[in-house]
Amino acid sequence: xxxxxxxxxxxxxxxxxLALLFYKQAFDSDLIADLLKLQSLQSLQDGDFSGLDTVAxxxxxxxxxxxxxxxxxxxRFEEWLDGFDSIEFDDPTWVMAIIEEALDGFFRTxxxxxxK
Numbered sequence: 001x002x003x004x005x006x007x008x009x010x011x012x013x014x015x016x017x018l019a020l021l022f023y024k025q026a027f028d029s030d031l032i033a034d035l036l037k038l039q040s041l042q043s044l045q046d047g048d049f050s051g052l053d054t055v056a057x058x059x060x061x062x063x064x065x066x067x068x069x070x071x072x073x074x075x076r077f078e079e080w081l082d083g084f085d086s087i088e089f090d091d092p093t094w095v096m097a098i099i100e101e102a103l104d105g106f107f108r109t110x111x112x113x114x115x116k
Contacts (some may be wrong), residue, residue, distance in 0.1 A: 001068055004097040006061065007084030012068035013098060015105020019067035026077055027059050035060060035102050054089060062081045064105075 001014040023031035034056050058081065066074045075083070089095075 002097060002101050004101075005059075005092045006094050007087045009084065011065045013059070013061065013064040013101045014065055014068035015102045016067050018070065019063045019105075022066045023059065023063035026063065031060060031063060031102075032106055035099070035106075038099075040096060052095070057095065058087075060102060064098070064101060 001012060003010050003012050020031050023029070023034075023062075027034075038051075038053055038056055051064075059077065062080055063078050065080070
């Protein structure tokens with residue numbers, strides 16, 4: 001689990017099997033398949049965000065945030081998004097933190113990606 005600042009708010013992210021379920025229930029799609037479709041993960045790591053699907057990224061963040069807060073009532077995606085006044089898409093820090101949490105949690109590489 002990690003924390004990231006998104007839209008001026010610190011949110012917890014947890015890439016777990018529960019996040020996979022929450023994503024499927026909310027968006028009728030597979031989180032891992034959508035993660036892999038975002039864009040080449042290597043190009044994101046190189047700082048090229050030109051092909052990034054920002055809504056899909058926010059949906060992944062939503063599911064992982066919901067998985068991190070299972071003891072609380074949690075809003076629908078639209079209500080969750082409405083809780084942010086703005087989101088700075090020119091700041092790659094939160095984008096990479098979401099992707100790194102997903103990769104660390106769902107792919108269990110031999111060593112975790114850097115936590116920022």
